[in-house]
Amino acid sequence: MSREMSRSEDPRGPATGRAVLRQLAEGTLPPAEFERLESALRDDAAARAEYVRYMDHEAGLYEEMSFRGEDLPRPAGDPHDGAAEGTARQRRMRWGQGLVALGTLAILIVAGLSRLPGRNEPTRFMEARLKGLEDAAVVTHASGIVQSPGDRPLVMGTRLKPGILELRQGEVQIDFLSGARVLLKAPAELHLLSSTAATLVSGSVGARVADGAEKFVLGTPDAAIVDLGTEFAVNVDRSGDSQVRVYDGEVEVSLLGEDGSTVFSQRLKEMETVKIDRSTRSVRAVDLPDSMFVTVREIDRSSLNVTPAYAASIREAKPFLYWRFEESPVDAATGERRLRNEAGDGPGGRIVVDPAEPEAIRIEDGAVRFSDARKSRYLVADAPLEKINEGAFTIELWLKSETFHWGSIASLVVPGFRGGGDKHMALIELAHGTKMVHKPSVVRFLHRHPPGGHNFGWNLFGRDTCMPGEWTYVVVVKEPDELRLYVNGALVRSIRGAETAGNDSDPYVFTMGQMGFHPTMRKFQGMVDELAIYRRALSPQEIREHYWTMMAGNGAKADEGPVARNASEGRGILPAQAASGSATPPSGRRGSGLTSMASASLR
């Protein structure tokens, strides 16, 4: 056999020379030499064979040197074939086998355990160290988590930029700003890539992506699951194998190639389950019990605890329309459910739903709940609001969204207009993913005068994200020369000037739950309560009183004062507080009292 493994005319010598291969084995081969070697191995079968011989020889040297221990006893009765080669090896083998067997097992156990996040280790979120990253998600539920002192707490409301979440205990639910909701159960490791993508490295998640939300991609070590408006669950075990279960809708499962693009795809429908085998790169249908999968937690749907004191304070402010959503009797003539006006001379309303989707709007526990729907569904006042824009007006309500989305909550539109949309004079929305500049999921107050068109209007955006599952108090005030937006009792935006708020004496139709009468646009998903409309501007003092009266009935103490919180939006009502109606929030969630609530609010 030749001294060198392959011959070459290259002045640098043979690409697969032993010196080159030694450098490769030691990790010191320069990249240019590596490329030359790789080309030779690809194109030259003889060079490839010589390479394999040499690398096996190197591996053999490691192996033999590892076994050529010194002064190891030789077990009695060790068979010996007397061959000259192998003497040193035989000294070690039999003696070592049992130890190595146990050692290997120990290594395997340790290796296995090392891949399991230890329950005693703290849960961590390591934000990607890149400047300029935008928020990707918000924690909407967390329980049983232990974190190191000094780490940013993973509690409801914590914003997450792209990074790595190592969940050692408990569970955490994350709402991506794209609208996807993911529940992660420990032990698990999730890499948040953006508001529309994440990779589950290990562990279990349940995911729900509503119709109309942005496309969400959940990756696993070897596959990608693309939602098609669905609820699904994914497990990734320690070997990297994945199981995917679809609960509702469809997903597209892709096996990824080396370059990260799809090499095989399969569409999964409701209640179908597949296993993605990492080693064989195969996807096959499997029958697995539900207990192997996790599902997302339902967002808290508890109602406000509206005390008589709150209702009295509203009535005292003399709204002309006050919908409390306590009940919705059925109109015998039309079969529609009706809403009663409980103050002033304003109209009642009715619930308009498609017969195929009767649950799209429900009255639940004294509030109205809007669900996602394919068909148009909305509330509408029985009669247009006369002269509502003649001077000042105020619209006051409490809202709780169920997911990050762009949804229209209340609007005043020109009666009878249906041509290509509605003509809005005023609009209150949860703005999310719009083409305007604002934080995700914030309250928007639009005033457009004269109504209609899409290319103008005064916008007032809230400063802080409205958390899914959290009640938020919203007041919009229109005066002849000023527009104001209050969130949770605090003035967060105002626009003053002669052209900001035009007046007229026309009637406007009041609707709720979607973009006017448009059949598909901006369906709000969540709850609304205690809607009041006034033909005057509520004063800042009245707004603060209303806010704190409600907070007092839902766990806050009014005497801790809103003044210190005027610099930003106050805090909405947390689910547990709303549910308990007690004077003190449950310990361990937010601390107690308003101070801790304020400090925990989103900034």
Place this chain on the structure above:
Amino acid sequence: MDPSRSPEPATEEPLTDPEGCRAAAGPAGSEPPSPAFPDGDPPGGAFAGLIVKHDRALLRYIMTLIPRRDDAEEILQRTAATLWEHFPQYDRTRPFLPWALRFAYFEVLNFRKEMARDRLVFREDVLALIAETRGQLEPELDARRAALRGCLDRLAPADLSLLRRRYCDSSSVGTLAEEAGKTAKALYRRLDRIRELVWECVTRRMAHQAPRPEEGLST
């Protein structure tokens, strides 16, 4: 070409290593079809026994694809964990090693996917060609390993000790040079000479297939 199938054995022969020597377990896939341990499971159970028997072969295979020792050891551990996960699916009537090598191959690919940016790792098509070539050369490689052992037995004790320090203890050349009172460059040259000597000895034995007992190796 299906690279995952390239390690399939050409033959299935009975276990030929009466000492239970893992290093001399024979060609890939040469253990008896069943049972793996006629006298009962070895310590750690059937899986540990099979791994103990074949981990060196797995490591050699991995090192052919990913030559850096540390990387190969990491891949071996991952492979062992994967094999443990999939062991319930292992058909004990079939040879263990070819089954295990397929997992090792895909662990190499996974490692490549993770490390390709940071390390010099061959492209996937080149890895497939190497794996295929290795499968074809297995009988020759077995013979070469036997020749290697013979050559090492005849190496001068000082040279053997130096090789052991370098390969077994992973001592750096700088450390070894300091201990030996030599420069690193001088020690590199000596190590290279020893390795060349061993390589040529193996080559010569392969050519003649009949080593002379009195032959010695000396630098």
